[in-house]
Amino acid sequence: MRKIKPINSITLPIVILLVGILGANFFSLGQTQRSSNELLARLNSSVNRDRIFLRTFALVGNVVDLENQKPIPNASVSIDYVKSGVITDSTGNFYMRLTQGEYILKISAVGYKIFRKYIKLDKDTKMKIELQSVSNMLEEVIVSSVATRKDIQTPSLGVSLLSLKGIKKIPAMMGEVDILRSLQTLPGVSSVGEGSNGINVRGGAVDQNLIYVDDTPIFNPTHLFGLFSIFPSDAIREVELYKGGVPARFGGRTASVLDIKMSEPSLEKGSVQGGIGAISNRLTFETPLIKDKLSLMTSARVSFNDFWFKWFGSPEVKNTRANFYDLASKVFFKPDKKNTISLTAYINHDFYRVDSLFSLENVVANQTDFTYGHQNLALRWNHFFSSKSSLEVSAISSLYKSQTVAPDTANKIDLRNSIRYYNFKAQFSYYPNEKHKINAGISGIRYELEPGILNRDIVSNIAKVILDKEQGYELATYVDDEYKLSEKLRVQLGLRYVQYLSMGPAPKRVYVAGEPLSGETLLQSTLTSGVIENYGGLEPRLTALYTIDANSSLKLGYNRMHQFLQLVSNNTTPLPTARWKLSDNNIKPQSSDLVSLGYFKNLKESIWELSVETYYRRTQDMIDYISGANLQLNPTIETQLLNGKGLAYGAELMLTKKKGEVTGSIGYTFARSFSKVDGQYPEQRINKGNWYPTNYDKPHTLNLMFNAQPDKHNSFSFNFVYSTGRPLTAPVGTYTLDDQKILVYTSRNNDRIPDYYRLDFSWIISNPSMKTKRWEGSWAFTVYNLLGRSNAYSVFFKTQNDVIRAYRLSVFASPIVSLGYNFKFK
Structure with missing residues (x-):
């Protein structure tokens, strides 16, 4: 691997000073008998002994299980974190005698969450301590x-x-x-x-x-x-x-x-929650409009903090402007016990302004504005015929659109594209008994794409371009049947039939059979109404469970799926304005077959969980691109695309501790992902038709998560991730043209960027005692990339003194510190 020099680092350092000092006063357990006698002798000789004499008091406690109130014997009782102390007897009782003062009482027992409490001892005190069993605690990890x-x-x-x-x-x-x-x-x-x-x-x-x-x-x-x-x-x-x-x-x-x-808004009482942060501010409220009948929830997130770029950004990003918002709202109506109706609206919007990031038609913009977002709506009706059967009917609408504007005076650019999506679906569920579950339904989706509109209403030196609209229907019917064959074996059989119709009016382009698609091999282009092309097929689904015992099982799965809408981009990660493409007579839909096998085991009353899964997948008709592909406004985009095959396989291991004062997980993934494009002609091959790693092939990934909650006010979390560097295409040599050194590339994805690792930290400080006042508040202090590692996002190559040199671009090359406040009011 070539030595990669970090010469360009885009950093978004948001530094907020955290002021807070935590302290604790520790007190001794008491004096030995000898020390006590000496003290007593000195005090007896003092005129004022009655005023300064240190009195002692009894501390009596009874330790029981929170759930069943049974006594807990052999629990360890200590004061001020000193190891010496007492243990509870067979009835859960303990007795201590301490001098007057302030102490931290700590009680621990195997299988229970540690109990800590501040006490002020100025009289004989009797306490009842309830310990929470770890097995009955709410889980504190990402998987529930x-x-x-x-x-x-x-x-x-x-x-x-x-x-x-x-x-x-x-x-x-x-x-x-x-x-x-x-x-x-x-x-x-x-x-x-x-x-x-x-x-x-x-x-x-x-x-x-x-x-x-x-x-x-x-x-x-x-x-x-x-x-x-x-x-x-x-x-x-x-x-x-x-x-x-x-x-x-x-x-x-x-x-x-x-x-x-999304959550269903409460029909009984209202609440407000939100947060204030370095990037965005959030507010969510829900309220019953008609108690037990009609309720509303609205959630908003708004970012207007792009002044951080100007204040702390590197010179490359000081003129950057960025803001976004999300708005989600849901109305829930329950007219009676057998019917519910909900209406969901979701809108999100982004605006991003940068210097010199976009080029089109050989014009490089001095400044570019990107605007994009969704406008989604869903209406759903649920009817319950009985406790064993129900019907769900949904009508869905979605609009995703993007706009790229370069406001140059002469070479203005206004590029737009959009996806409109409509879906009507219905599902009937029937549960005849505990051993049998059946779901069956239908779905009809309509797609309407505007893949590219350039300068439709703009006066500019750059000519207007309007690509043909694309339309299609995806129609499906399905049935799922889960059946318990025995106490050991349960299977879930599913079958989905899907029919896709590419619709006009749109041009139907026909090329010379067997030849590479190009302008020279185009035979005819005919404006066609109705169905231009159709694809369809069965998608079988199968999973089988074999129960080894109450805490472990083996599973086998298989599923086939088709994809008729695909993202067309030759970037490692596509821009939000990247082009989407429906299948037609020249672009076939993708199809995938996945086989997987898994072993699952719960340990120690489900406190620990172990899972091991392996998988193998083959994909047909994956899309790849010819070298130097022109995708954005190409009316014959199929001439830039190649059909290939995909291969992915791997193993996933995860060990999770889900309950207790300390929780966390260790996850390891071995995964490989390859593509193969081997056409009849050289123009239809990549890497001579051999398998090559995809842009997202990362063989080894390790994730470590750790969370500690020593008390009810503080929670500390660490997250560490390591992964193999992803592939990149590196030059193998140069040649000279007009006194310029030109890089030579012979194969795709023939090298890798450096390996990636990152450590993150967070500290959440909460005040649960405010719950009695209907207010919950917490501070969240986080450090992203705690080690300040400059991980390479991408690598590019230049020649310097006839030597090929590699340079890397890093997104976050230093620690990112932030402080936020979250609240909830009921």
């Missing part, structure tokens, strides 16, 4: 108990149900609670680097993940070009990630499904 039970007791494989409480304890960059970054702590989930636009799941590209917020699709899940995710954490009820074993109700992507559900 529901996911644990699902891992052990149901056939679901490769599924993680994330706890929002656990997510909020992970050290966050600039204090922003971030679901996408939290997902990357799970085995099998990664990204290409800081500021990447999305996640890569089990060797898949970012566009191969189906992302829903309350059933509405998300096409760009990040703010500020990938720095933060767009999801309003205060309004979210649960986050479920399907890496494998995808239920038949989901389709349209080949790698994973991220299903995010």
Whole structure:
């Protein structure tokens, strides 16, 4: 690997001074008998002995289990953290005699959370101490108990149900609670680097993940070009990630499904919560409009703190302006016991202004404005026929649009694109008994794409370009059947049939059969109405659970999925304005087959959990690009694309301690991801038709998470991540043209950037005693990249004195310190 010099570092240092000193006064346990006698002799000789004599008092305690009130014998009782002390007897009682004063009482027992309390001893005191069993504690990690039970007791494989409480304890960059970054702590989930636009799941590209917020699709899940995710954490009820074993109700992507559900607003009482941070400010409120019938929740997140760029940014980013907002609202109506109706609206918006980042039609902009965001709406009706059967009907609308503007006086650029999405779906659920669960449904999706509109209403030296609209239908029907065959074996069979229709009016381009697609091989282009092309097929799904015992199980899974909408970008991480493309007569849909095997085990009353999963996936008709591809405004984009195959395999190991004063997890992933493009002609081959690693191939990843909560006021968290550097394309030589040294590239992804590692820290200070006053508040102090490592995001090459030199670009090359305040009022 060439020596890589860090010459360009984009840093967003937000430094906020934290002032706070914690202290504790420690007192001795008392005097020995000899010391006491000497003191007594001296005091007896004093005229004022009655005034200064140190009195002693009895401290009597009874230690019991919080849940069942049974006594806890052999519990250790100590004062002021001194190891010497007493232990409780068989009835849970202890007795101590201490001099008058102030102490810290500590009680610990095996299997219970440590008890600490400040006491002021000025009289004989009797106490009852209730210890909480660790096995009955709420989990403090990212994966919740529901996911644990699902891992052990149901056939679901490769599924993680994330706890929002656990997510909020992970050290966050600039204090922003971030679901996408939290997902990357799970085995099998990664990204290409800081500021990447999305996640890569089990060797898949970012566009191969189906992302829903309350059933509405998300096409760009990040703010500020990938720095933060767009999801309003205060309004979210649960986050479920399907890496494998995808239920038949989901389709349209080949790698994973991220299903995010918003909370139902309370029908009984209102509440307000929010937070103030270095980057954004949040406010969420919910209130019943008609008690027990109608309620409303609204959650907003707003960022207007882009003055940080001007104050602390490097010269490259001082003129940068960036802000965003999220607005989520939900109305919940329960007219009677058998019906519920909900209406969800979600809007997010980004504005980003930079100097000289965008070029188009051989024009480099001096300044560029990027604007993009979603406008989503979902209406849902649930009807419960009985305790065993129900019907859910949903109507969904989504609009994602982006705009790039370069306000040059003569060479103005105004580039727009959009995706409109409409979906109607219905699902019937039937549970005849505890052994049998059936879900069946239908779904109809309509896509409308405007892939590129340049300068439609703008006077500019750059000519107007309007690409043809794209339209398509994705129609599906499915059934899932989970059946318990025996006490040991349970299976879930799913079958989905999907039919995709590419629709006109649009040009249908026909090329010479077997030849590379190009302007020279184009036979005809005919404006066609109706169906231009159709694709379809069955998508079988199968997971099987074999229960070894009450705490361990084996699972086997298989699923096939198709993808008809894909992101077209030859960047490592696509820009928010990147082009989307529907399948048509020249671009086939992707299809993927995944086989996975897993072993799951709970240890010590589910305090510990161990999981091992392996997977193997083959993908057909993956898209890749010819060298130097022109994608943005190309009317015949298929001439720039190549069809290939994908191969991904790996193993995922995770050990989690989920309950107790100290919690955390260790996750290790071995994962490989390859592509192969081997056409009939040299122009249709990459790397001579051999397998080559994808841009997001990272063989080894290690995640360590640690959380300690020594008392009810303080929580400390550390997060460490290490991963192999991702591939890059490096030159192998140079040649001279017009006295210029030109770099020579012969193969794709033939080298790697340096390995990545990062350590984060957070300290949450809360005051739970305020709960009695209906107010909860906490301070969150975080340090992102505590070690200040300058991790390479990308590497570029230049020649200097006839020598090829590599240079790296780092996004965060120093620690990022932040302080935020979060509150909740009920």
